[in-house]
Amino acid sequence: MADVAEKAGVSRALVSIVFRNQPGASEETRQRVLRVADEIGYQPDSAARLLARGRSRTLGVMFTVHQTFQADLVEGIYAEAERLGDEVLLSATAPGRGEAKAVEALLSHRCEAVILLGTHADAAALDVLGKRTVTVSVGRRVPHAHVDSVHTAxxxxxxxxxxxxxxxxxxxxxxxxxxxxxxxxxxxxxxxxxxxxxxxxxxxxxxxxxxxxxxxxxxxxxxxxxxxxxxxxxxxxxxxxxxxxxxxxxxxxxxxxxxxxxxxxxxxxxxxxxxxxxxxxxxxDAMLMAEHAVRFAVERLEDPERAPREAVLDPKLVVRGTSGPVRAVQG
The missing domain is CATH 3.40.50.2300 (Response regulator)
Structure with missing residues (x-):
């Protein structure tokens, strides 16, 4: 911002006003500042701005790369998070990179909440994590932990x-x-x-x-x-x-x-x-599960004292071509 201010011939405070779209700068000055920012490739650091206000508006998602249903969930999480004005950061588990390491990576990047897809952690560990930060378990019910959960019946x-x-x-x-x-x-x-x-x-x-x-x-x-x-x-x-x-x-x-x-x-x-x-x-329903997970995380951030919640979604049978009547003779 100091570079933009120097090249545009205005104060850093005025540049800040322009980027926050606040009153206090003439239209001519506003356009000059934006033109200079474009010329030097400057982009406002929204993450730093949010952190300055005490919020990162970033949801961390732990997932497993090779689980295709989890990939579908990630797509749904991105869509719902964007609708609510939040960012999403991913961290995968892999051989040699367990859940604890994947979650710590998310927390080290200042994620406000973590959404765990298909976690294998025991209830005690999840309870500790849930008391440390907002946590949502997707695909698994965790009745004795301080976490929200979304799963199918x-x-x-x-x-x-x-x-x-x-x-x-x-x-x-x-x-x-x-x-x-x-x-x-x-x-x-x-x-x-x-x-x-x-x-x-x-x-x-x-x-x-x-x-x-x-x-x-x-x-x-x-x-x-x-x-x-x-x-x-x-x-x-x-x-x-x-x-x-x-x-x-x-x-x-x-x-x-x-x-x-x-x-x-x-x-x-x-x-x-x-x-x-x-x-x-x-x-x-991956989209519906994702929507519940993001909503649970965001609502708990707004009300930390809220009791843990559980969303249980009804499944349905989809008949395709690999099932049919039994044959009279098998062998």
Missing amino acids: EGKGVRQAMEYLVELGHRRIVHIDGGRGPGSAERRRAYRAAMRRHGLDSEIRVIPGDHTEQSGIETGRLLLAERENGASLPTAVLAGNDRCAMGLLMALARAGVEVPRDLSVIGYDDSHLSHLMPIGLTTK
């Missing part, structure tokens, strides 16, 4: 998927577990409960896995190896998420297994990845 989504499969005649339905992934425990419990509710206790099978394509590929190889040894394929598989479902589809396709003729596959998320191939799945 996981059990309801699984029940919808299972009801649909049973109505199509499926009985040998396998579930690929999501491991420590967000919502996995709820989905696993809902799968077991649905199988018992339909009298299919003896058919319950949970295969260990996680929320990656590799998990789906390995499950496909396992099922195909069992078939080679004389066992029958299940009639349907409920995968832990879309990425896992995609990996399973890849393994089955390589072996010549036709989906859904030979086996139905259902994923979970409705990420943009699922639209590249015809996966039938239950849906989480």
